[in-house]
Amino acid sequence: MARETSEVITVYEPVIGLEVHVQLKTKSKIFCACSTEFGREPNENTCPVCLGLPGSLPVLNERALELAIRVGLALNCEVSPVIKFDRKNYFYPDLPKAYQISQYDKPVSSKGYLTIEFKQDGKVMKKKIGITRAHLEEDAGKLLHEGIRDGSWVDYNRAGVPLLEIVSEPDLRSPEEAFQYLTSLKAILQYLDVSDCNMEEGSLRCDANVSVRKKGETEFGTKVEIKNMNSFRAVQKAITYEIKRQIGQNESGERIVQETRLWNESKGETSSMRSKEQAHDYRYFPEPDLVPFSVAKEQVEKFRKSLPELPQVRAERFRSQYGLSEYDAYTLVSDKALGDYFEACVKENVSPKLASNWIQTETLALVNSSGSTIQNFKLSPAATAGTIRLIENGTISGKIAKEVYSIMFETKKSAEEIVKEKDLVQVTDTVSLEASVQKVIQANPKVVADFKSGKDSALGFLVGQVMKETKGRANPALVNGILRKKLTGG
Amino acid sequence: MEPYQFSVKQAKEFSAKNQNGPSELTQSLAKRIQNFDSKVKAYVHFDPTRVLLPKDGKKGPLYGVPISVKDNIVIESWETTCASKILTGFIPPYDATVIRKLREAGAVIFGKCNMDEFAFGSSCETSFFGPTRNPWNLDYVPGGSSGGSAAAVAGDLAIAALGTDTGGSIRQPASFCGVVGLKPTYGRVSRYGLVAFGSSLDQIGPITKTVEDAAILMNVLAGHDSQDSTSADVPVPDYTSFLGKSMKGLKVGIPKEYFVKGLDPEVNQAIQKTIGVFKDLGAGCVEVNLPNTKYAVAVYYIVAVAEASSNLGRFDGVQYGFRHETSSLRDLYFETRDQGFGAEAKRRILLGTFVLSAGYYDAYYLKGLKVRTLIKQDFDRAFERVDVILGPTSPTPPFKVGEKMNDPLAMYLSDIYTISANLAGLPAINIPCGFTEGAGHASPLPIGVQLVAKPFEEGTLFRAASAYEQATQWHEKHPKL
Numbered sequence: 001m002a003r004e005t006s007e008v009i010t011v012y013e014p015v016i017g018l019e020v021h022v023q024l025k026t027k028s029k030i031f032c033a034c035s036t037e038f039g040r041e042p043n044e045n046t047c048p049v050c051l052g053l054p055g056s057l058p059v060l061n062e063r064a065l066e067l068a069i070r071v072g073l074a075l076n077c078e079v080s081p082v083i084k085f086d087r088k089n090y091f092y093p094d095l096p097k098a099y100q101i102s103q104y105d106k107p108v109s110s111k112g113y114l115t116i117e118f119k120q121d122g123k124v125m126k127k128k129i130g131i132t133r134a135h136l137e138e139d140a141g142k143l144l145h146e147g148i149r150d151g152s153w154v155d156y157n158r159a160g161v162p163l164l165e166i167v168s169e170p171d172l173r174s175p176e177e178a179f180q181y182l183t184s185l186k187a188i189l190q191y192l193d194v195s196d197c198n199m200e201e202g203s204l205r206c207d208a209n210v211s212v213r214k215k216g217e218t219e220f221g222t223k224v225e226i227k228n229m230n231s232f233r234a235v236q237k238a239i240t241y242e243i244k245r246q247i248g249q250n251e252s253g254e255r256i257v258q259e260t261r262l263w264n265e266s267k268g269e270t271s272s273m274r275s276k277e278q279a280h281d282y283r284y285f286p287e288p289d290l291v292p293f294s295v296a297k298e299q300v301e302k303f304r305k306s307l308p309e310l311p312q313v314r315a316e317r318f319r320s321q322y323g324l325s326e327y328d329a330y331t332l333v334s335d336k337a338l339g340d341y342f343e344a345c346v347k348e349n350v351s352p353k354l355a356s357n358w359i360q361t362e363t364l365a366l367v368n369s370s371g372s373t374i375q376n377f378k379l380s381p382a383a384t385a386g387t388i389r390l391i392e393n394g395t396i397s398g399k400i401a402k403e404v405y406s407i408m409f410e411t412k413k414s415a416e417e418i419v420k421e422k423d424l425v426q427v428t429d430t431v432s433l434e435a436s437v438q439k440v441i442q443a444n445p446k447v448v449a450d451f452k453s454g455k456d457s458a459l460g461f462l463v464g465q466v467m468k469e470t471k472g473r474a475n476p477a478l479v480n481g482i483l484r485k486k487l488t489g490g
Numbered sequence: 491m492e493p494y495q496f497s498v499k500q501a502k503e504f505s506a507k508n509q510n511g512p513s514e515l516t517q518s519l520a521k522r523i524q525n526f527d528s529k530v531k532a533y534v535h536f537d538p539t540r541v542l543l544p545k546d547g548k549k550g551p552l553y554g555v556p557i558s559v560k561d562n563i564v565i566e567s568w569e570t571t572c573a574s575k576i577l578t579g580f581i582p583p584y585d586a587t588v589i590r591k592l593r594e595a596g597a598v599i600f601g602k603c604n605m606d607e608f609a610f611g612s613s614c615e616t617s618f619f620g621p622t623r624n625p626w627n628l629d630y631v632p633g634g635s636s637g638g639s640a641a642a643v644a645g646d647l648a649i650a651a652l653g654t655d656t657g658g659s660i661r662q663p664a665s666f667c668g669v670v671g672l673k674p675t676y677g678r679v680s681r682y683g684l685v686a687f688g689s690s691l692d693q694i695g696p697i698t699k700t701v702e703d704a705a706i707l708m709n710v711l712a713g714h715d716s717q718d719s720t721s722a723d724v725p726v727p728d729y730t731s732f733l734g735k736s737m738k739g740l741k742v743g744i745p746k747e748y749f750v751k752g753l754d755p756e757v758n759q760a761i762q763k764t765i766g767v768f769k770d771l772g773a774g775c776v777e778v779n780l781p782n783t784k785y786a787v788a789v790y791y792i793v794a795v796a797e798a799s800s801n802l803g804r805f806d807g808v809q810y811g812f813r814h815e816t817s818s819l820r821d822l823y824f825e826t827r828d829q830g831f832g833a834e835a836k837r838r839i840l841l842g843t844f845v846l847s848a849g850y851y852d853a854y855y856l857k858g859l860k861v862r863t864l865i866k867q868d869f870d871r872a873f874e875r876v877d878v879i880l881g882p883t884s885p886t887p888p889f890k891v892g893e894k895m896n897d898p899l900a901m902y903l904s905d906i907y908t909i910s911a912n913l914a915g916l917p918a919i920n921i922p923c924g925f926t927e928g929a930g931h932a933s934p935l936p937i938g939v940q941l942v943a944k945p946f947e948e949g950t951l952f953r954a955a956s957a958y959e960q961a962t963q964w965h966e967k968h969p970k971l
Contacts, residue, residue, distance in 0.1 A: 048582075048583065048584050051809065052804050052809075053564075053582065053583070053584075053809075053810070054564065054570065054572075054577070054580065054582070054685040054686075054804070055563070055564045055570075055582065055584075055586060055682065055683040055684055055685045055686070056584075056682070056683075057681060057682050057717060057718050057719065057720075058719065059716065059717060059718075059719050060719065087800050089799075089800050089803060089846070091803065091806060091823055093806075093808045093819065096804060096808075096809065097803065097804045098800075098803025098804045098806060099800050099803055151817075154808070154809075281847055281848045283799075283800070283843065283846035283847060283848075283851075284846075284851075285796060285797075285800070285846055285851070285855060288688075288689035288690035288720070288797055289686075289689050289719060289720060290719050290720075291719055291720055
């Protein structure tokens with residue numbers, strides 16, 4: 001019998017590398033002037049070039065190259081001094097020329113790294129993941145099967161959309177690290193504004209190379225490529241499944257076959273697609289229709305200087321400029337729009353720490369419950385800051401603020417208006433508060449006795465009762481002070 | 491003189507002077523084709539109802555001049571087949587850049603000429619539509635692959651034609667048919683709209699009755715095209731300004747490697763006489779060395795077929811052209827390509843696929859590219875000493891239809907002298923320089939001389955060719971159909 005599963009797993013170490021295809025956000029395709037817009041009628045965005053009609057020739061869209069270089073620089077890569085393309089030959093109906101124009105031996109960028117950050121026990125951990133290469137290529141079309149009775153149709157709208165294939169070193173050691181790699185990579189791409197990174201629309205796709213070996217071994221095991229995952233979570237799940245499958249194979253003495261496997265989301269498992277023997281010989285050779293050319297060093301430096309602030313640098317700045325914790329800073333920058341929202345709030349002169357807490361809890365809760373995104377969120381940063389400001393200056397309590405915030409979401413009125421209309425201003429008048437406190441003390445003799453006999457937590461209950469009495473409008477700190485004074489006979 | 495006999499220059503003048511000139515010209519040519527093309531079979535697609543005359547107001551430099559086009563250059567809404575079954579029914583939705591330029595210059599796009607299937611051949615016999623015949627003797631081949639274009643021009647079935655040249659496909663048929671054929675510098679003329687064979691070698695060029703006509707056409711065809719990344723942004727001179735100039739002081743190199751076993755004695759004799767004329771006209775002739783010539787054919791049949799195997803992948807029955815209807819994707823590919831391609835196309839696809847395959851790439855393709863560089867360097871060195879290199883265009887005069895169809899190697903050697911210019915990207919021209927007289931031939935057959943120049947020095951070729959043409963009468967001879 002095999003050993004206990006968890007015990008077995010700890011003996012093994014997974015080795016994971018990811019290949020990410022990112023659609024670059026250019027207006028026109030990589031080798032022709034057709035639009036890249038998603039969601040058009042089939043074959044609306046096509047011309048002789050992207051249809052691969054006889055006689056047509058490609059001309060490089062320089063914007064695609066610029067975006068690719070920017071990504072390379074952000075991933076700490078070396079940018080190739082020579083830009084050269086190659087043909088990758090294979091037959092498939094979605095590939096109009098029967099070859100894909102790609103880059104083989106001289107990728108636009110290589111030898112970089114990406115630092116992944118992940119939260120572990122409330123702390124932010126860091127790990128450098130090598131980037132082998134990032135190369136430019138053209139996307140293929142799409143086969144349509146649904147609703148077509150005989151055969152299939154082909155939509156070439158996607159054919160010729162610029163892709164950057166980013167290949168990592170096999171440096172990832174767990175499905176979680178793979179997930180974090182994708183999250184960090186997506187954040188960088190969003191900061192660079194080079195891709196929509198939408199896995200559902202296919203603007204970001206990921207294949208995983210997975211192998212396992214016994215811990216301490218230096219040789220890699222036989223690797224398996226997994227395809228067909230359409231979310232970061234699916235990547236994580238597919239890798240988890242694959243690691244278990246491979247360990248199972250090893251333990252039962254079966255050899256792992258080098259192959260490509262497809263992830264089946266509904267079944268939650270991978271299945272064999274083709275073996276190494278069936279793998280294509282792509283017959284790469286230099287693309288004769290595109291002459292290799294060099295990119296001036298000065299141009300690359302210009303791109304480098306114009307790079308935007310990237311997530312990790314921004315997180316550092318959030319810590320030093322706003323005094324945020326590493327954890328909060330990490331959370332806020334992991335989504336560019338969230339970080340932008342936070343900074344816009346802070347610009348309205350509210351406490352950064354208060355803003356950070358409020359946005360991470362209340363704002364995100366509303367965003368999620370309303371099925372929106374932070375980019376499209378109905379409440380502006382200024383509106384949110386209005387609520388935060390009222391807490392900060394003591395006009396309302398945090399509890400009332402939540403109520404105000406949700407009313408604000410429904411009515412779009414300003415925080416101040418809502419507070420005024422609903423008479424929610426915090427009661428800070430000690431005389432009127434003392435009356436309420438007196439009332440609560442009289443109504444709860446047992447709790448009062450508990451407190452007096454040394455049960456300090458009883459005070460919290462009494463504060464809560466006063467808040468209830470004042471419909472939440474009392475300033476809790478004041479109530480606390482008055483109660484303590486009265487009960488300890490000060 | 492009938493309008494169909496006109497040169498480009500004469501056709502220009504005729505159209506400029508006569509209000510109905512363009513229409514009279516095309517009618518005269520159409521009638522000539524009707525009467526005689528059943529013998530020559532220079533055209534694969536000719537439909538007089540589709541010939542559009544230029545608008546009257548727009549009188550460009552080629553106003554009213556009918557131009558025939560090799561069938562591997564796309565013309566909007568005209569069937570383009572590359573003389574292959576696999577492309578039958580393919581109607582391109584766009585004009586090649588050269589067609590657009592010709593139209594803008596006022597030319598009349600006239601008809602489509604036969605060729606070897608996908609330009610694979612040196613005899614025009616591999617066409618799916620059957621062979622074209624040499625107008626000088628219908629038992630003989632017109633050369634290839636632009637055999638239809640050259641035969642049309644030689645037989646007065648065209649005023650001028652466009653050919654394409656990957657390894658000699660303009661110059662060799664021009665030589666076989668006794669006309670002028672220019673392969674421009676790689677990058678001089680846009681390839682946009684030329685159905686690719688060997689993308690790093692292909693060039694479109696003119697096939698004409700005179701050197702002057704070639705210069706007139708090149709003034710229109712040459713120039714940078716933003717739709718072709720391999721087209722060169724080099725200024726285009728007025729090529730006609732090189733005509734009628736003296737040859738005095740021109741330095742001519744004679745490569746000793748070209749005069750070896752395999753060169754037909756009659757061709758050799760004609761070339762020696764040509765060298766004599768050049769000397770008489772004041773050119774200085776010296777021997778030059780092109781030591782890597784012996785590798786040219788081998789290198790060519792690696793590089794060209796590799797590119798061809800990739801370029802022809804798209805003919806799969808999915809989008810256009812011939813398709814074998816079947817329910818399985820695998821069968822669609824296999825049957826469409828098996829039935830759609832002819833034997834020579836299949837041979838080259840197989841060769842090209844082989845030389846690019848994993849494990850063979852370095853030994854063949856990569857090595858081929860290295861030798862290609864050596865061949866280029868041979869020319870660089872020679873051109874330090876001379877302005878043009880002179881030699882035979884073809885090692886033999888025209889051969890008989892069917893003579894070499896079962897011997898591909900012998901066929902490949904037809905291009906032994908022309909291939910180097912493609913490998914090195916150099917401009918080269920064929921001009922008529924004599925006829926066979928020997929008893930082996932039923933009637934005199936043309937012989938051509940090739941001149942090669944430095945990159946973008948088509949002007950130098952025109953200067954030398956024009957001076958030679960003026961001193962000789964070869965271009966005045968026409969075959970009787």
